[in-house]
Amino acid sequence: MTGKTLYDKIWDAHLVQQDADGTGLLYIDRHLVHEVTSPQAFEGLRMAGRQVRAPEKTIAVPDHNVPTTEGRDKVIENEDSRIQVEALDKNAREFGINYYPVSDIRQGIVHIVGPEQGWTLPGMTVVCGDSHTATHGAFGALAHGIGTSEVEHVLATQTLIQSKSKNMKVEITGKLAPGVTAKDITLSVIGKTGTAGGTGYVIEYCGEAIRALSMEGRMTVCNMAIEGGARAGLIAPDETTFEYVKGRPHAPKGAQWEAAMEWWKTLYSDDDAHWDKVVTIRGEDIAPVVTWGTSPEDVLPITDVVPDPAAFKGGKVEAAKRALDYMGLKAGTPLKEIKIDTVFIGSCTNGRIEDLRAAAAILKGKKIKDGMRAMVVPGSGLVRAQAEEEGLADIFKEAGFEWRLAGCSMCLAMNPDQLAPGERCAATSNRNFEGRQGKGGRTHLMSPAMAAAAAITGHLTDVREMM
């Protein structure tokens, strides 16, 4: 008998029932909820006279469409947004689920709040009506996004009807060079495998370079598993994980901590486990990267040039032409010569304290380029408070950045933070799709340090030249 992968182990530990056709009923340990994809699900419960089966395992926080400016706890100007936030408020209270309103310092992006509060623990199943739920895989939890009907299903039954994915291993060997971060790893993987490379799989990231990452870095890597097409991304828990989790408000304590540790230490892929697909990248080969197009797979090292669409194959030729047209770029232009108008640092990909530290380290004592619009949106109220305590907020403000309140902000532009048509942005978020950050807006994805460097020079910049 072959061994099991980490995914196999978590799956088996949560399988309530399996039908003859292989369809499984999976128990859900944590259900995270936000204001945009949940109203109809709660409404569905009400219409059917159902309750939330496990309100103590359900955590709600508004993040997608909340403004990131002061006064939002008094009034949200946009009516549709306000109604959705008010609905979440009401639903959370009525169904008795854990809730962090905008007035609570613990409010923030759902994928930052969950780990921060110790809701996310190794070996758990975690779902949320949001594709970036993959973030929680950094703890060795099986975590993925679901639709509104499934949100209702989980609220009512604490289970999900699922068929099992295949196992894919992504190994990052060796050490990262200076200036190269978790964001460069995850973008480089997508650049290599493509946005459909993980379709049908759950990815486990492993290797020396992954082991060396902090929990913040691991969350950045797993966050974008979905951009690679995978249902989920996982990293086996280790001392770094346990150290991060210990003492968090909802982490186990005392004897329960010991019992948890005993199980958590079994959560790794066996040496003889079967992998359906394996991708290996040398950590030393990863450079600071940026995206040039309108798909997260459009990734190149900052030292490269805008590619010629003719160099691609099949349907990608037309896609690349369309992308260059949308992005207003010419093939052959050095990436470092692309001028930008705006810098956005934040999101569930890069809105954690380590991300703010990395950006502040570049910005310290410097000013952003004249005319540049730059904003930092901490991932949670607690990240914001910590950054203020560490003096990072002052560095950002003195450099010329706006210092915002926590939320999804310009990552998806469902709130007032948006790009204007043609406006070009260096962003630490996760999607560079057409219109993602605002109609006609142009997005280049990169790490927080790279975004900070671009804010200073006014164009895409190799951060290594500023270190």
Add this chain to the structure above:
Amino acid sequence: MDKFESFSGIAAPMPLVNIDTDMIIPKQFLKTIKRSGLGVNLFAEMRYLDDGSENPDFVLNNPAYRNAEIIVAGDNFGCGSSREHAPWAIKDFGIKCVISTSFADIFFNNCFKNGILPITLPEEQVEVLMRDAEKGANARLDIDLENQTVTTSEGESFHFEVDPFRKHCLLEGLDDIGLTMEKAAAIDSFESQAAQARPWV
């Protein structure tokens, strides 16, 4: 979901073919946080005039059909987008059954998820039902899902086909969630075992 029970109801005739989901519920009503309350917007573009008043020519504004529970429709009902707002609006208005010669696939599926019975019958039988529906409020159709029959006010009965599993779900008032809830014992048992094995969760 409520159990689908046999009933006798007023049928509104809508002989128009290709009634699409934009007609059933226009896009401006999709910005809602609710599935409920959409009945007032059902067929809004046809049902209301520009000034917001009721269009007296629209069938559901005719006093005879205001309480209709059945629609007898032209071919290809529910074509267009996948919006589940369409069956939500139909259900909220009080319609429990739609009869046509054919339905768009997604709409057809969405009906079952919302406790609505879509019945497909041959053209000549739909013709008979349409004429019966045109008689007004006194001509009620009998819908019997258990026996899979539609009976006119004249007593003429037609047999219809329905997928046995879907029939079971409608009769028992089951949706995906309802089906999983049938496994409540298994979930309970799993939950108590898990609470022993992983009490910190």
